[in-house]
Amino acid sequence: xxADLPISFAxxxxxxxxxxxxVHHTPVLRSRRxxxxxxxxxxxxxxxxxxxxxxxxxxxxxxxxxxxxAAAARGVVTHSSGNHAAALSLxxxxxxxxxxIVMPENAPRAKVDSVLRLxxxxxxxxxxxxxxxxxxAAIVAAxxxxxxxxxxxxxxxxxxxxxxxxxxxxxxxLDAILAPVGGGGLMSGTAVAARTLQPSIRIIATxxxxxxxAWRSWKAGERVxxxxxxxxxxxxxxxxxANGFLILSALLDDFVTVSEAAIVEAMxxxxxxxxxxxxxxxxxxxxxxxxxxxxxxxxxxxxILTGGNVDLDRLPWQKGL
Amino acid sequence: xxADLPISFAxxxxxxxxxxxxVHHTPVLRSRRxxxxxxxxxxxxxxxxxxxxxxxxxxxxxxxxxxxxAAAARGVVTHSSGNHAAALSLxxxxxxxxxxIVMPENAPRAKVDSVLRLxxxxxxxxxxxxxxxxxxAAIVAAxxxxxxxxxxxxxxxxxxxxxxxxxxxxxxxLDAILAPVGGGGLMSGTAVAARTLQPSIRIIATxxxxxxxAWRSWKAGERVxxxxxxxxxxxxxxxxxANGFLILSALLDDFVTVSEAAIVEAMxxxxxxxxxxxxxxxxxxxxxxxxxxxxxxxxxxxxILTGGNVDLDRLPWQKGL
Numbered sequence: 001x002x003a004d005l006p007i008s009f010a011x012x013x014x015x016x017x018x019x020x021x022x023v024h025h026t027p028v029l030r031s032r033r034x035x036x037x038x039x040x041x042x043x044x045x046x047x048x049x050x051x052x053x054x055x056x057x058x059x060x061x062x063x064x065x066x067x068x069x070a071a072a073a074r075g076v077v078t079h080s081s082g083n084h085a086a087a088l089s090l091x092x093x094x095x096x097x098x099x100x101i102v103m104p105e106n107a108p109r110a111k112v113d114s115v116l117r118l119x120x121x122x123x124x125x126x127x128x129x130x131x132x133x134x135x136x137a138a139i140v141a142a143x144x145x146x147x148x149x150x151x152x153x154x155x156x157x158x159x160x161x162x163x164x165x166x167x168x169x170x171x172x173x174l175d176a177i178l179a180p181v182g183g184g185g186l187m188s189g190t191a192v193a194a195r196t197l198q199p200s201i202r203i204i205a206t207x208x209x210x211x212x213x214a215w216r217s218w219k220a221g222e223r224v225x226x227x228x229x230x231x232x233x234x235x236x237x238x239x240x241x242a243n244g245f246l247i248l249s250a251l252l253d254d255f256v257t258v259s260e261a262a263i264v265e266a267m268x269x270x271x272x273x274x275x276x277x278x279x280x281x282x283x284x285x286x287x288x289x290x291x292x293x294x295x296x297x298x299x300x301x302x303x304i305l306t307g308g309n310v311d312l313d314r315l316p317w318q319k320g321l
Numbered sequence: 322x323x324a325d326l327p328i329s330f331a332x333x334x335x336x337x338x339x340x341x342x343x344v345h346h347t348p349v350l351r352s353r354r355x356x357x358x359x360x361x362x363x364x365x366x367x368x369x370x371x372x373x374x375x376x377x378x379x380x381x382x383x384x385x386x387x388x389x390x391a392a393a394a395r396g397v398v399t400h401s402s403g404n405h406a407a408a409l410s411l412x413x414x415x416x417x418x419x420x421x422i423v424m425p426e427n428a429p430r431a432k433v434d435s436v437l438r439l440x441x442x443x444x445x446x447x448x449x450x451x452x453x454x455x456x457x458a459a460i461v462a463a464x465x466x467x468x469x470x471x472x473x474x475x476x477x478x479x480x481x482x483x484x485x486x487x488x489x490x491x492x493x494x495l496d497a498i499l500a501p502v503g504g505g506g507l508m509s510g511t512a513v514a515a516r517t518l519q520p521s522i523r524i525i526a527t528x529x530x531x532x533x534x535a536w537r538s539w540k541a542g543e544r545v546x547x548x549x550x551x552x553x554x555x556x557x558x559x560x561x562x563a564n565g566f567l568i569l570s571a572l573l574d575d576f577v578t579v580s581e582a583a584i585v586e587a588m589x590x591x592x593x594x595x596x597x598x599x600x601x602x603x604x605x606x607x608x609x610x611x612x613x614x615x616x617x618x619x620x621x622x623x624x625i626l627t628g629g630n631v632d633l634d635r636l637p638w639q640k641g642l
Contacts, residue, residue, distance in 0.1 A: 027348055029370070049350070053596060268633060274370075275369045275599075275629035276597055276598060277592055277597060277598060278596075312592055312638070313638070315633070315636075
């Protein structure tokens with residue numbers, strides 16, 4: 001079924017072995033009260049507890065650890081400035097090789113500090129996509145470093161799939177599995193892992209309606225641009241990658257979009273009942289349950305909570321700030 | 322060593338068997354980054370993930386499940402309106418018997434709703450301590466219900482001690498164990514469990530300096546009143562109980578107090594790094610580490626995080642609210 005896709009289940013299984021001991025087996029949480037409220041039996045895979053606070057540690061470690069020694073020694077580079085930058089810095093430090101992180105001059109100080117703390121080398125550039133890509137390309141040319149794409153690199157996709165592997169192992173047979181879609185790396189890895197491990201499982205992608213390029217592409221059968229993303233789910237403002245498109249087109253059972261109001265409500269509900277800090281992107285599949293967008297009444301449902309890196313000074317349900 | 326104290330280790334061990342399956346074995350979390358920041362190897366027992374969101378579920382279940390059938394059928398009563406009220410309601414529902422919760426007429430709606438949702442029967446009274454005690458006594462007299470004190474009942478103390486039992490079992494040998502003191506139920510149970518299971522462990526109590534009656538009592542060698550409590554750690558505004566005083570006097574190695582500023586800083590640090598929601602009371606032992614009040618440099622330290630019931634609309638580090 002996955003023979004002609006960019007990655008196979010074997011790639012995910014190999015990733016799991018490769019990253020073992022470098023990233024956490026995160027816990028799976030359940031709550032009777034949340035089950036009552038949402039009408040399904042829910043198993044939450046807590047990637048907010050992952051190293052660097054997000055699932056991105058999985059794919060970055062897989063990509064860095066899979067390099068041959070000579071390539072690794074020349075370092076890795078990215079021009080993503082969010083969780084992938086932190087994850088790549090950590091993975092490179094794990095292997096003792098340099099990570100070059102291209103960031104716009106106006107990047108938030110917290111993001112710069114996070115990369116520096118993890119040993120990444122920050123290279124500033126002008127705040128345009130063209131300048132960032134040029135700066136990264138210059139580092140690749142000058143140093144022979146390997147560019148690790150934040151979500152469309154097959155090794156990254158395979159690494160992200162290990163979260164679903166662990167969830168299915170810990171939670172037992174599931175009727176459905178839900179995750180959010182930004183660039184599609186996590187959702188693609190999840191789909192490949194879940195379809196092989198539990199072939200009859202329903203694989204359901206979720207995306208903010210205000211950042212729905214992936215949903216539109218899935219509907220259209222070809223990659224199409226959406227309106228400029230305008231969602232509080234800041235991790236999902238990216239565009240679906242080419243490999244992600246191929247995998248999601250082949251393996252998804254359903255794909256739903258959710259409102260901003262439902263994302264905020266879902267985020268708050270998870271904080272309130274599960275007592276964990278999740279970022280808005282993590283709340284998107286829970287929002288789909290709140291809005292009744294997927295029929296999972298009474299079913300066993302796995303949900304991947306993708307990360308927990310938020311600004312604690314400003315929470316989206318606090319109107320006065 | 323504990324022979325002449327209000328409870329023995331056997332009481333804690335029996336409580337663990339009695340409440341098994343009714344309350345959660347909560348996870349123990351660790352964080353390399355937090356270890357680096359605080360200078361010790363820390364194991365956090367996450368009672369914020371406990372049923373009703375706080376350790377109180379342990380003691381309440383132990384007290385209710387230990388009643389003989391005739392006494393249980395007549396129900397249980399308390400005039401605490403916080404986590405103990407929710408815990409007692411849940412424990413009574415578990416056993417299928419009534420819980421009568423005396424609350425002041427001006428109790429926050431959220432607390433009333435929480436008790437009602439768990440099946441407790443709310444009896445309103447005038448907002449004075451005398452009125453609450455009279456209302457509870459009237460229920461005891463009229464219905465033969467059993468009053469379960471929120472922190473000084475020996476069965477409650479024994480139940481709270483099961484959190485430390487689980488922590489020591491999960492985390493391995495510890496050099497020290499820290500918990501907060503309000504009425505002293507959790508700290509007393511912790512001390513009895515820890516002193517027996519790991520006799521050389523340092524047992525360290527922590528309390529807000531602005532609610533320091535227990536610390537003053539421990540110093541004075543007799544129970545003394547403090548100034549009226551004025552701390553954001555709302556779970557610790559209670560007065561040390563008589564049984565708690567006896568146990569803490571016999572078993573503590575140290576007792577330290579912390580500032581309000583350190584409590585807020587500790588609470589935020591735990592949210593930021595561990596990605597979990599804890600209430601201010603939970604942050605008090607972490608505040609002691611931040612302020613360097615206890616010498617645990619490089620040591621293995623267990624910390625009990627007591628609960629996670631907070632008002633998400635107003636967080637103490639947000640000045641503008």
